[in-house]
Amino acid sequence: MLLPQARISPAHADASPALPKFREPVPLPGAGIVVATPNGRNRYAFRQREIARQLHPYLPPTPLWAYDDGSGLGGQAGSFGMAVVAQSGTPLQVSFTHDLPATYPDWIPVDTRLTPLGNQVRLMTHLHGGFVAADSDGSPAVTPTGFGRGQTQTVSYVNQQPSSLLWFHDHGLGATRLNVFAGLAGAYILRDQYDTGMEPNPIGIPGDGYEIPLVVQDRQFNRDGTFLYPTSDIAGVTWIGEYFGDSMLVNGKVWPYLDVEPRMYRFRILNGCNARILSLDLGGLSLWQIGAEGGMWDRPVQVDKLVLAPAERADVLMDFSGLSGQTLVLRNNRPAAPVSTPAPALPAVMQIRVGTTVTQPGPTTIPDSLPGRAASLSNPVRTRYITLNELDVDEPTWFLNLNGVHFDEGPVTETPRVGTVEDWVYVNLTGDTHPMHTHLVTFQVVGRTPFDAAAYEEANEGAHGVPGGIDPTPFATGPMQPPAPEERGFKDTVKANPGFFTTIRAKFDLPTGVRAPQKYVHHCHILEHEDNDMMRPFTVVR
Numbered sequence: 139m140l141l142p143q144a145r146i147s148p149a150h151a152d153a154s155p156a157l158p159k160f161r162e163p164v165p166l167p168g169a170g171i172v173v174a175t176p177n178g179r180n181r182y183a184f185r186q187r188e189i190a191r192q193l194h195p196y197l198p199p200t201p202l203w204a205y206d207d208g209s210g211l212g213g214q215a216g217s218f219g220m221a222v223v224a225q226s227g228t229p230l231q232v233s234f235t236h237d238l239p240a241t242y243p244d245w246i247p248v249d250t251r252l253t254p255l256g257n258q259v260r261l262m263t264h265l266h267g268g269f270v271a272a273d274s275d276g277s278p279a280v281t282p283t284g285f286g287r288g289q290t291q292t293v294s295y296v297n298q299q300p301s302s303l304l305w306f307h308d309h310g311l312g313a314t315r316l317n318v319f320a321g322l323a324g325a326y327i328l329r330d331q332y333d334t335g336m337e338p339n340p341i342g343i344p345g346d347g348y349e350i351p352l353v354v355q356d357r358q359f360n361r362d363g364t365f366l367y368p369t370s371d372i373a374g375v376t377w378i379g380e381y382f383g384d385s386m387l388v389n390g391k392v393w394p395y396l397d398v399e400p401r402m403y404r405f406r407i408l409n410g411c412n413a414r415i416l417s418l419d420l421g422g423l424s425l426w427q428i429g430a431e432g433g434m435w436d437r438p439v440q441v442d443k444l445v446l447a448p449a450e451r452a453d454v455l456m457d458f459s460g461l462s463g464q465t466l467v468l469r470n471n472r473p474a475a476p477v478s479t480p481a482p483a484l485p486a487v488m489q490i491r492v493g494t495t496v497t498q499p500g501p502t503t504i505p506d507s508l509p510g511r512a513a514s515l516s517n518p519v520r521t522r523y524i525t526l527n528e529l530d531v532d533e534p535t536w537f538l539n540l541n542g543v544h545f546d547e548g549p550v551t552e553t554p555r556v557g558t559v560e561d562w563v564y565v566n567l568t569g570d571t572h573p574m575h576t577h578l579v580t581f582q583v584v585g586r587t588p589f590d591a592a593a594y595e596e597a598n599e600g601a602h603g604v605p606g607g608i609d610p611t612p613f614a615t616g617p618m619q620p621p622a623p624e625e626r627g628f629k630d631t632v633k634a635n636p637g638f639f640t641t642i643r644a645k646f647d648l649p650t651g652v653r654a655p656q657k658y659v660h661h662c663h664i665l666e667h668e669d670n671d672m673m674r675p676f677t678v679v680r
């Protein structure tokens with residue numbers, strides 16, 4: 139029996155206009171990315187609204203959806219234009235007011251089978267990686283209809299977690315792929331006493347202008363500059379299985395360049411694509427990864443590439459000190475097996491131009507140790523088996539699911555007790571890699587076990603794939619493989635590769651003062667999959 143191979147939608151669309159590469163500088167915080175200004179002590183008030191920005195010199199201005207901090211966004215150059223800088227231990231009160239159109243414009247093809255209120259634009263901001271109460275999470279399990287035009291979502295981000303790069307993005311039910319595609323995503327940089335962002339700092343890593351966030355997103359354009367999102371050619375269907383653009387944006391600009399000095403830099407890289415899994419390298423230059431989604435590690439790990447699925451982050455040191463006057467290209471390659479993705483190639487990301495002058499020397503060696511953590515949890519009190527299914531590929535009824543049920547079908551089945559450790563096993567029964575993301579918690583990657591997915595499926599097949607709760611261990615075809623070196627620390631998104639079941643381990647704590655029960659979601663972070671319908675609620679219970 140052949141497993142369904144998730145594939146590119148049969149939708150076809152014209153390619154973007156020809157856009158020569160490396161014509162404009164990458165936007166940076168304070169220089170093209172707006173660093174959010176509070177509107178009171180530890181308070182921010184955002185308004186989601188439509189703006190237009192020229193994302194490449196050959197393109198007319200692109201209409202896009204943005205978070206306006208009240209500044210008017212005159213300092214925003216691209217489509218990923220906002221960063222919040224927060225401090226660990228200091229709670230923030232944040233509001234988001236919907237000031238976008240009440241219904242979707244023509245350039246955003248909504249599939250009204252998947253949305254709670256037809257073609258109404260219903261927004262809800264989620265702090266990705268945030269350790270927050272359920273009613274501040276931006277969770278479709280709590281607020282399935284989101285917020286309509288004129289309404290305000292008010293949240294408390296308590297920041298009871300270590301320094302890390304989080305991001306906030308829209309999470310509207312059945313429309314996350316569209317709202318994020320349209321631009322509703324921003325960076326949330328959490329600092330602490332060690333990771334100050336300044337130079338020098340107690341860790342001995344680059345800071346000031348030598349710490350650079352890089353958000354990579356693929357997009358496609360129409361000739362009038364609007365973003366192009368293809369529609370399905372299946373009758374009655376608008377949704378497509380994955381969105382893959384043919385132009386790469388970094389910090390909201392198409393194929394930009396970055397001027398660097400010949401010294402050490404810190405890059406904080408986020409895969410902000412809807413569906414594309416990136417495998418990034420700099421042509422053999424050594425990369426020293428110091429952290430991932432859950433913050434900094436206990437020591438650096440040397441890697442030669444960064445394989446980042448949507449929503450994964452890498453905190454990386456790179457030393458350009460021996461490359462004075464050279465020009466490098468940050469490249470994206472097809473990820474190696476067992477990662478599997480149907481994405482067409484899109485090899486160029488960004489150019490890096492190394493200058494000849496250092497204005498501030500900064501650190502010259504990679505630190506031996508870091509003030510962070512390796513993930514090491516013990517004593518799981520229970521193991522839950524969660525299946526990943528894909529049904530009816532290329533049919534009008536095409537959808538994906540967890541545990542053989544729709545998002546809101548039946549009772550909540552994942553109910554960890556507050557304060558306990560559990561193992562969750564993502565059993566992939568599809569042909570492709572799914573980046574599985576848990577709200578609330580970060581987790582340890584325990585390992586991946588090869589198994590006979592077809593035999594497991596045949597033995598346990600239900601109406602919509604294999605239901606949850608069935609241990610795949612009897613179908614294992616080899617021992618569990620340990621996590622990759624770059625999965626050393628806590629993560630909030632894990633690649634569940636085909637042919638394997640992937641075990642993660644999390645401690646289901648709640649923020650101080652927040653009492654169980656609290657309801658969250660976990661889902662595939664390929665946004666097209668999340669929207670239809672690879673997402674389930676979970677409840678942290680007393």
Ligand SMILES: [Cu+2]
Pocket residue numbers: 571572573662663664667668672
């Ligand atoms: Cu998926």
